[in-house]
Every structure is written in structure tokens, then in C-alpha cells.
Amino acid sequence: MTSIKADRDLGFAPELDQPVPYMQRTRDWYLALGYGNPYVWAHYVDVPFTPLTRPLAETRLTFITTAAPYQPDKGPQGPGAPYNSAAKFYTVYSGATDRDHDLRIAHVGIDRIHTSMEDARCWFPLESLRAAVAAGRIGGLTRRFHGAPTNRSQQHTLDVDCPEILARCREDGAEAAVLVPNCPVCHQTLCLVARHLEANGIPTVVLGCAKDIVEYCGVPRFLFSDFPLGNACGRPHDPTSQAETLERGLGVLESAIGPRTTVQSPLRWSDDPDWKGDYCNIERRSPEEVAALRAEAEQARIVARELRAKELKAGGTA
Numbered sequence: 001m002t003s004i005k006a007d008r009d010l011g012f013a014p015e016l017d018q019p020v021p022y023m024q025r026t027r028d029w030y031l032a033l034g035y036g037n038p039y040v041w042a043h044y045v046d047v048p049f050t051p052l053t054r055p056l057a058e059t060r061l062t063f064i065t066t067a068a069p070y071q072p073d074k075g076p077q078g079p080g081a082p083y084n085s086a087a088k089f090y091t092v093y094s095g096a097t098d099r100d101h102d103l104r105i106a107h108v109g110i111d112r113i114h115t116s117m118e119d120a121r122c123w124f125p126l127e128s129l130r131a132a133v134a135a136g137r138i139g140g141l142t143r144r145f146h147g148a149p150t151n152r153s154q155q156h157t158l159d160v161d162c163p164e165i166l167a168r169c170r171e172d173g174a175e176a177a178v179l180v181p182n183c184p185v186c187h188q189t190l191c192l193v194a195r196h197l198e199a200n201g202i203p204t205v206v207l208g209c210a211k212d213i214v215e216y217c218g219v220p221r222f223l224f225s226d227f228p229l230g231n232a233c234g235r236p237h238d239p240t241s242q243a244e245t246l247e248r249g250l251g252v253l254e255s256a257i258g259p260r261t262t263v264q265s266p267l268r269w270s271d272d273p274d275w276k277g278d279y280c281n282i283e284r285r286s287p288e289e290v291a292a293l294r295a296e297a298e299q300a301r302i303v304a305r306e307l308r309a310k311e312l313k314a315g316g317t318a
Helices: 006-009 022-032 126-134 156-173 184-201 211-217 237-253 273-277 287-314
Strands: 061-063 093-096 142-146 177-182 204-208 222-223 261-264
Touching: 022 211, 022 237, 022 273, 022 287, 061 126, 093 287, 142 156, 177 184, 177 237, 184 204, 184 211, 184 273, 204 211, 211 222, 211 261, 222 237
Parallel strands: 061 142, 061 177, 177 204, 204 222, 222 261
Antiparallel strands: 093 142
């Protein structure tokens, strides 16, 4: 066995410099907070695959997000906001692609240590997609994009949300779809949506940061960006990286020849990989922090449960 010094001398990367193990981290995190029933992640062996039927320059694209419309009456949701379960949504919504939107991600478990939520283009690629249409890279956008709720219930996602998103995509004449998740459960949700779309004839590509979750579930096409959660579309305030990320995703969409195609973006968040050790790492928290986090998680769970029951009873957002 080589020593750490010898590893460095050989030019090896630090052990920490690999994709964050989100499934294991979240399992350990919630066990430490007192939730004794570890979450079972969606996992498939077989993966559907639908090839593009014509060039992207002639294809009408839609995109699907897990970001939430800003709700001024629901507490902090902007840059630096803490996790805010009151801002969650539980039914599919749609928005027009010919106008701008204020979508935020305070309602999900993104990396709040290493990113600030200042630049929505990191998780909502409408501006980059419009530029790709203007450049002739894609044939056009559907009249709507769609918001997928991050239900922890995989059954609800499969039975309710996936068919609803498929129906809306068909109504709009979508010929392909780009899906952009944020938190760990967001990645699972949009993997399930991608699989459903693909099984029903709509080619997809997922742009995401949680490699283990996406590959464990199994999707047709995946562009992996080794960035903190919440930055699947590129670095904040860096239009070049955002455009490059979308272009690489479109390249995966048109070049994949079979399912489980993963391409890793060469872009790096930082030369120092230590940021990868922070997300949901119980070993980096003091006993006092763990106690406070346990109380916070329980309160968030209660708020989310009440909101979900109220929204589902009201029929959700159109």
C-alpha cells in the first residue's frame, strides 16, 4: 500500500476528490438525527431509451425543473436562505417559456455552504435555452416548461406526477426534454420522470450533480457536473460555463447510442476538493449542532406535512 506522500508523488488525486456519495451521506445524516428507517432509493436494472428522430436544430424541446415559484408570503427564499419547507410545492405546475420567471430552490436540500442561490441560471436554464434557439442549435422551445414536485413518495411520483408531466409534454408537442434537478430527492424524482418520458417516446437528458443517485436509479442520458447541489446548469455568474454546460447536455442528448450514457463535464468547481466533504457529513458536525439540526428537521417535517395535505386538497397549481 502506498503512502499519502507517495500517492502525491505519483500524481494521484486526493481520495476526497470524487463524486459525493449522496445516498450514503443522507442515510447516515438522518440516522444520526434519529430517523431510524433508512430511505430506500429508486433502483432499476433495465432503462428505457428513445433515440432522437431528427436533428436538434429541427427539434422542439421542453424542460423540467424542481425549482419553485417564489412565494413572498412563505418566508426566506432568496440568496443565503435556510431550508424552507413552507415554500415547497406538491403538484405539477407549468410556466410559459416566452416570459421570465422567479424560481427559487430554498425548499430543497441543496449545498448551502458552498453556493449562495444568487444566480437562478445555475438551476433554471431558460435564458441559455432561448440563446440556443436563437443560435439555431435547437429548433424551438415548447410553449411551457414544467415543475416536478420532489415527493419522497416514489409511488406518488410514478402514479401521479410522471403521467401528468407526460400529458403536458404531449399537449405542447415536446419532441425531447432537458431535466434539471437540485437536491438528492430532486435527482431521484427527475430520474423517474425521465424514465417515464423515455418509455413513452420522448428522448431526455438529465443535467445533474448527484452521480450516485442518477446512476443507481438508471436513466437514458446524464450529463454529470461535479458541482455543489443547486448548480446543475453551471457556475454562478458565469454565463460561459452555463452555456457550455447546456451545450454538453445537448451533445449527450443527440450522441448517446444507448441507455445509461453518462458524460462528465470537465468543468471543476474548485481546485480544492474539500467542499465535497461538507454536505450532510455528520462527522463534521458537533453534538450541539446535531441536536439543533434534529429539532429543525422535525419542525420542517411538520410544516411540510401540513402544507402537502392543504395543497393536495386544494388541487394544486395549474
